Amino acid sequence: MSDENQQHAERMKKVKAARDKMMAKKTDKKGLIIVYTGDGKGKSTAGFGMIFRHIGHGIKCAIVQFIKGKWPSGERDMIKERFPDICPVHVMGEGFTWETQDKERDKEMAAAAWEKCKELVRDESNSMVLMDEINIALRYDYLDINDVVTFLRDEKPHMTHVVLTGRNAHPDLIEIADLVTEMKQVKHPFKSGIAAQVGVEY
Amino acid sequence: MSDENQQHAERMKKVKAARDKMMAKKTDKKGLIIVYTGDGKGKSTAGFGMIFRHIGHGIKCAIVQFIKGKWPSGERDMIKERFPDICPVHVMGEGFTWETQDKERDKEMAAAAWEKCKELVRDESNSMVLMDEINIALRYDYLDINDVVTFLRDEKPHMTHVVLTGRNAHPDLIEIADLVTEMKQVKHPFKSGIAAQVGVEY
Numbered sequence: 001m002s003d004e005n006q007q008h009a010e011r012m013k014k015v016k017a018a019r020d021k022m023m024a025k026k027t028d029k030k031g032l033i034i035v036y037t038g039d040g041k042g043k044s045t046a047g048f049g050m051i052f053r054h055i056g057h058g059i060k061c062a063i064v065q066f067i068k069g070k071w072p073s074g075e076r077d078m079i080k081e082r083f084p085d086i087c088p089v090h091v092m093g094e095g096f097t098w099e100t101q102d103k104e105r106d107k108e109m110a111a112a113a114w115e116k117c118k119e120l121v122r123d124e125s126n127s128m129v130l131m132d133e134i135n136i137a138l139r140y141d142y143l144d145i146n147d148v149v150t151f152l153r154d155e156k157p158h159m160t161h162v163v164l165t166g167r168n169a170h171p172d173l174i175e176i177a178d179l180v181t182e183m184k185q186v187k188h189p190f191k192s193g194i195a196a197q198v199g200v201e202y
Numbered sequence: 203m204s205d206e207n208q209q210h211a212e213r214m215k216k217v218k219a220a221r222d223k224m225m226a227k228k229t230d231k232k233g234l235i236i237v238y239t240g241d242g243k244g245k246s247t248a249g250f251g252m253i254f255r256h257i258g259h260g261i262k263c264a265i266v267q268f269i270k271g272k273w274p275s276g277e278r279d280m281i282k283e284r285f286p287d288i289c290p291v292h293v294m295g296e297g298f299t300w301e302t303q304d305k306e307r308d309k310e311m312a313a314a315a316w317e318k319c320k321e322l323v324r325d326e327s328n329s330m331v332l333m334d335e336i337n338i339a340l341r342y343d344y345l346d347i348n349d350v351v352t353f354l355r356d357e358k359p360h361m362t363h364v365v366l367t368g369r370n371a372h373p374d375l376i377e378i379a380d381l382v383t384e385m386k387q388v389k390h391p392f393k394s395g396i397a398a399q400v401g402v403e404y
Contacts, residue, residue, distance in 0.1 A: 016301060026397045030378040034402075040383035042238055042248035049244075049251030049277065055400040056276025058248060061401075074258025075251065082284075099218060103210040127401060161402060178396065180389040181242035186382035194380065195228045199256040199263075200236075200363060 024025035031127075031160040033152055037135060042181035047130050047165045048075050054128050055083050061128040062120045066113050066137045066166075067093040071202035093133070096166040110142035123154055128161040131196050135166025138173070145170045152176060231341035233329075233362040234380040235354055239337060239371035247331050249367045250277050252309040256330050257285050262332040263288035264322045268368075269340045271307025273404035282357050292318050295335070323358055330363040340375070347372045354378060 034050070036043040052075075054061040063079070068091050080089050092113030094100050114137075120129045137143045149172050152162060164173065174180050196202065236252070238245040254277075256263040263283070270293050276310050282291050294315030296302050316339075322331045339345045354364060366375065376382050398404065 002306065005304065005306045009303040012303040016303065020227060023392075023397075026392055026395050028394075028396050029399055030396060031209070032391055032399075032402060035388075038383075038386070040385075041381060042244060042251075042383045042385065043252035043301065045255070047251075048254065049247035049249075050402065052254055052280065053276040053404070054252065056241075056278070056280035057401055059401050064362040076258070078254065078258035101211040101218065102207065103213040104204065104207045107400040123347035161399075174388065177389055178391045178394065179243060180387075181244045182239075182386040182388050183242075183244070183248075184221075184240070184384040184386050186376065186384050187379055189234055189380045190225075190228055192230075192380065193228050193270070194232060194234070195225075196229050197231055197234075197363075199259055199261050200234060200252065 029159070030178075031156065031158055032163070033156075033176060034161060034163045035169050035173060035177045035180045036163070036165045036181070036183060037167055037174075038183035038185070040185035041188065042183045043165045043167070044132050046181070047132055047163045047185075050089060050163055051079070051128065053129050055079070055086055058086065059127045061087045061130070062126050063087060063089045063130045063132060064113050064117050064120065064134075065089070065091045065093060066110060067133040069202065071196065073202050074199060076187040092116055093137075106140070107142045109142055110137040113137070114143050114148070118151060118155075121151075121160055121162060124157045124160065126160060128163065130163045131165070134164050135169045135173075138170050139166070139168045143173050145172050149173060149176055174198045227339070231361070233358065233360055233364070234379075235358075235378060236363065237371050237375060237379045237382045238365070238367045238385060239369055239376075239382070240385035240387070241369055242387035243390065244385045245367045245369070246334050247335055248272060248385075249365045252365055253281070253289060253330065253332050255286055257281070260288065260348045261329045262327050263289050263332070264328050265289060265291045265332045265334060266315050266319050266322065266336075267291070267293045267295060267334045268312060269335040271404065273398065275404050276401060292322075293319055295339075308342070309344045312339040315339070315346050316350070319359075320353060323353075323362055323364060326359045326362065330365065332365045333367070336366050336370040337371045337375075340372050341368075341370045347374050351375060351378055
């Protein structure tokens with residue numbers, strides 16, 4: 001082994017010892033409240049990615065989509081087709097509010113989607129429930145933030161993970177969450193005139 | 203329809219018209235250079251999520267992992283098992299550098315992983331190549347940033363998407379990228395003494 005490599009090995013031994021010591025203190029297990037927010041791309045993608053992590057391990061989970069979106073979603077349709085038993089998908093919303101142009105209907109759909117979320121979370125056979133784009137419904141006051149926060153804090157089974165996505169996450173939600181990532185937009189292809197593309201946007 | 207709903211509908215009609223006009227200008231299609239970076243959770247998860255988007259549409263893609271990680275990865279193993287033809291997975295790295303403690307070996311593995319990346323990108327039957335945690339290899343100078351940037355800029359086929367993940371993305375990489383999201387850590391469960399959990403961290 002070269003001198004440089006030897007020094008590197010010594011340094012890394014110390015780094016590893018410090019990390020192992022730090023990780024040894026992290027022994028608690030609990031169901032997490034996970035929030036992916038921000039104006040950048042990757043929020044729903046990461047939410048679905050975490051669902052695939054569950055599916056990969058064969059652990060039961062479920063998805064409620066508050067906004068259906070305009071395009072056929074590759075990963076959603078694949079889950080519906082290939083893994084309907086391990087991860088039922090409930091598409092409860094329609095388009096974005098500027099697509100539907102019907103606030104009363106949007107509110108009814110959001111309320112129904114939230115009822116479905118509660119039912120799925122209360123069912124302890126689900127290890128994770130993804131509430132995709134729920135932050136949009138909260139932002140437009142289609143749902144009451146207090147209802148959501150109170151339910152997650154007081155009624156969510158201890159070991160159940162919930163993932164809430166969408167930009168502009170409410171501060172009260174961030175307050176009770178265990179894991180929050182803000183996806184910050186640094187560059188977006190739409191800005192350079194690039195269209196939405198299959199396998200990227202949907 | 204109530205007055206309020208009527209007003210909302212009028213407003214949303216204008217929003218939609220503005221959006222449609224904006225989106226109509228976005229007609230270009232091209233293979234994107236996508237970077238997920240930052241200190242928050244969700245980078246690899248979003249990278250894998252985008253791969254699942256491809257798999258869902260039945261479009262060929264591939265994964266090179268520069269770091270294997272400590273735990274069995276649910277989504278990686280599921281792809282290997284269920285979708286080996288549509289998305290081959292190449293695990294080319296071992297642990298993080300403080301796990302392997304062997305810089306020379308780490309460099310060799312990174313170089314081999316990069317050769318595999320180039321081979322997969324040059325093969326135009328692949329619509330997307332995920333280079334998971336390549337930013338770590340670049341950060342430690344296991345790979346030359348100029349080699350990577352030059353290849354992506356000059357040799358990547360026009361319609362091929364590449365996704366590069368890992369914290370501390372190099373500024374030169376961000377410069378040539380089309381889509382960059384910085385995953386910013388707002389809250390992390392490790393900080394509250396929570397262990398890595400199946401279906402969440404791996």
